[in-house]
Amino acid sequence: MRGDEPWVREVFDGGLTARVFRIHAAGRDWTLKKARARAGVHNVDGQTSFLNEIQRRADLMRLKSEPGGVQRFAGIVDTQYASLRRGILLSPWIEGAVAQTWDERSLGQLFEQLVELYLAGLFEWDLCPGNILDDGRQLMLFDFGYMYRFDPLTQFNSAGDGTSEPMFHPVERFETRNFCAWLLEMEQKQGASAALAAFRREKAVALPLYERLRAALAERAARPAMLARFDALATRWRAALRGDAAALYLAENWRAHVLDLSDDLHGQSCTPMTLRRADWLLATLREHFDALVALAALFGPDRGRSQAELLADYQVRRRQAECFQSMHAGGGGASLPA
Numbered sequence: 001m002r003g004d005e006p007w008v009r010e011v012f013d014g015g016l017t018a019r020v021f022r023i024h025a026a027g028r029d030w031t032l033k034k035a036r037a038r039a040g041v042h043n044v045d046g047q048t049s050f051l052n053e054i055q056r057r058a059d060l061m062r063l064k065s066e067p068g069g070v071q072r073f074a075g076i077v078d079t080q081y082a083s084l085r086r087g088i089l090l091s092p093w094i095e096g097a098v099a100q101t102w103d104e105r106s107l108g109q110l111f112e113q114l115v116e117l118y119l120a121g122l123f124e125w126d127l128c129p130g131n132i133l134d135d136g137r138q139l140m141l142f143d144f145g146y147m148y149r150f151d152p153l154t155q156f157n158s159a160g161d162g163t164s165e166p167m168f169h170p171v172e173r174f175e176t177r178n179f180c181a182w183l184l185e186m187e188q189k190q191g192a193s194a195a196l197a198a199f200r201r202e203k204a205v206a207l208p209l210y211e212r213l214r215a216a217l218a219e220r221a222a223r224p225a226m227l228a229r230f231d232a233l234a235t236r237w238r239a240a241l242r243g244d245a246a247a248l249y250l251a252e253n254w255r256a257h258v259l260d261l262s263d264d265l266h267g268q269s270c271t272p273m274t275l276r277r278a279d280w281l282l283a284t285l286r287e288h289f290d291a292l293v294a295l296a297a298l299f300g301p302d303r304g305r306s307q308a309e310l311l312a313d314y315q316v317r318r319r320q321a322e323c324f325q326s327m328h329a330g331g332g333g334a335s336l337p338a
């Protein structure tokens, strides 16, 4: 495969670990993912992501072959063939495009799928827009380079020893990597109340699915701490949905933009969106610092610091984000806390 063969219909060359070809064969379209000789991501997770994806593909095909598996994993692409040695992965071509809008149907399908994966002991870290395709009827996941195994009965996720990072959970991953950037765009184009309404809709879809997840974990005798985490999340979301959810909006968006900003700075992969995130954080610090403290929304090293200290710190980060843009125009990269 060079990419100029007559059966090649499209080439996606932007990925850091692989080249992706849309090919036509045996009367239908396929996606051939071909590993790059050397991954463009300079951390262990990136360098091993093709191997990891092949292992996850095997897990997923096993799950799909269980009774009811096809329905339970309807949002997971099939794997026709995969070989680490040959560096290729073949899947059916998925019709559709990167999800542009999030409604009850697409959010419901995504969260249902993430809950199934979670219960099966698979944690997906990279729910960025480019990793979710939607044809208007069925949402599909197909990139599992940063999906890892964990034990949902004793661990929160696959980070650290499984109990060290309770902050990360499926809905959080979607908000941080994807939805909160979409909300930011909405805030700026359609105003704060439209964004708040979309946020409420998202939580209203997520809440019953997390209640179901919690019940399934309880049924399987998960450790109390696992149940307590989902109880705490559900209690918080339920209270927010009884009111206007503005406080929760502030806290969740703060977390999402802080995490993604630091990811972009780490990977030196800043874009104009990174600057908009930094501006949102600075404006929120100026206008809502007391609310952030009251909500216990400040986390990590930010907790306990003064407004002036935080403003100075985030101004430095904004300037770093400006530098990385001019140095790496057009560059992309993912460094995930897995």
Ligand SMILES: Nc1ncnc2c1ncn2[C@@H]1O[C@H](COP(=O)(O)OP(=O)(O)OP(=O)(O)O)[C@@H](O)[C@H]1O
Pocket (backbone or CB within 6 Å): 012, 014, 015, 016, 017, 018, 019, 020, 031, 033, 077, 091, 092, 093, 094, 095, 130, 131, 133, 142, 143, 144, 145
């Ligand atoms: N089965 C598929 N059907 C349709 N399009 C696909 C399929 N698989 C991949 N693509 C397209 O190819 C792009 C890259 O695929 P994928 O995300 O698997 O590769 P990647 O190298 O891991 O990319 P990145 O590093 O950017 O996440 C996707 O964003 C999507 O547009």
Ligand SMILES: [Mg+2]
Pocket (backbone or CB within 6 Å): 015, 130, 131, 143
């Ligand atoms: Mg991808």
